[in-house]
Amino acid sequence: MSDINMLLTPFTHDGAWIGLWDEPNSWKYGISSNSNSWRWSGIRETTQTNYLIWDDTNPDFQSSSETCVGIWNGKWYDADCNKARNFACYSVTQQNVKKYVFIQISTTWSSAQAHCRKHFTDLAKVDNHAENSELIKTIPDGYNTWIGLYRVPWSWSDNSRSLFKNWDSSSPNNANGNQHCVAENTLHQWNDENCNVNKVFICHQVVKMTTAVRLTTVTDVELTDPTINAQVLQQLGALLTSQGWTDFKMQWKTPPKKKGNNE
Ligand SMILES: [Ca+2]
Ligand SMILES: [Ca+2]
The missing domain is CATH 3.10.100.10 (Mannose-Binding Protein A, subunit A)
Structure with a gap:
């Protein structure tokens, strides 16, 4: 504020x-690593294979509320995460093959995710067409089913x-x-x-300020020691943070030693 x-x-x-903004190229027309793109719950990252199988009218982010993904008739659609649906989990076998399990409990996407994480690996992650076919086989006819795809718009x-x-x-x-x-x-x-x-x-500009502070210390420690320098900076940084400073960087500027002065 x-x-x-x-x-x-x-x-x-x-x-x-x-x-x-909600850059549509990141979620509507494709996929990217942008923060608003589709991610798999199992890895919290975007797809590594670029496999997506949306139905003809999705994703459409209807009413700006649809950020979770369900599967219907083999195709995917974005839907309101708070709606109750059955869901599919997966676990990974020792041969690194995904096994899908349909769960006949109707609940929100988040509750479905919690259930899958507790009892299996995570909500269903689908990386290619063969896996999508395997997933479809586990879902009884007529069930709208959550899978593990979501995004943060x-x-x-x-x-x-x-x-x-x-x-x-x-x-x-x-x-x-x-x-x-x-x-x-x-x-x-x-x-x-x-x-x-x-x-x-409306544009904005971040104003950068640079301030130099001269410190005079009476100490037995060797202040040219990089480890000691780092420790002093760390403690000064903690002090400034506790005073409400944010987004700052600190570095030492050591004045050149006077000739003939070995102290
Ligand atoms: Ca509007
Ligand atoms: Ca939709």
């Missing part, structure tokens, strides 16, 4: 772009990590299925909108 309070509202237009354009959100009461809603960029209103509340609309926009 202290960042929000630094923003002025010189615009009277229909909102101003800020740097939050919304990332900052500068790749900084912050979970702070200031959505307005009706956002995000992904109206028309094409709202993947974020604008703020004059109250600094956020709304997801179509990235291709023209709006005024």
Whole structure:
């Protein structure tokens, strides 16, 4: 909120772009290592094989609420993680082969994940078409089934990590299925909108400050010793952190020794 309070509202237009977005190339049209792309619960990383088998209309991030993946008729779709579904776990055999197990309990994606992690390896991870076929064989007809694919939507354009959100009461809603960029209103509340609309926009700049501090010490230890130097910096850093400093770097600047002075 202290960042929000630094923003002025010189615009009277229909909102101003800020740097939050849900880059669609990372999840809708493909896959990437971006923070908003699809990941497997078992490895917490994106696919290593690029295998994806979406149905014709998914993923669509409907209502900006669908960040977990289910399987239906052999194809995948994104769905609201809080909906109750049956689920499939997997475990890995000694021959490094995945074995899928269908669990006939209807629950949320997170509860399904917890169950699989407790009793098996994790929620089903599917790396290729043969594995998808094996998975389908375990699912009885007519069951919508969670698998282990999920994503964390919304990332900052500068790749900084912050979970702070200031959505307005009706956002995000992904109206028309094409709202993947974020604008703020004059109250600094956020709304997801179509990235291709023209709006005024707000940039930011990080101001870097450099400060030199001269220390005079009375000590028996050898201050040119790199280990001692590192320890002193570490303790100074801890002191500054405890005073509320963030995002700083420290280094020693040793003045050249005067000639003839061996002390
Ligand atoms: Ca969907
Ligand atoms: Ca919206």
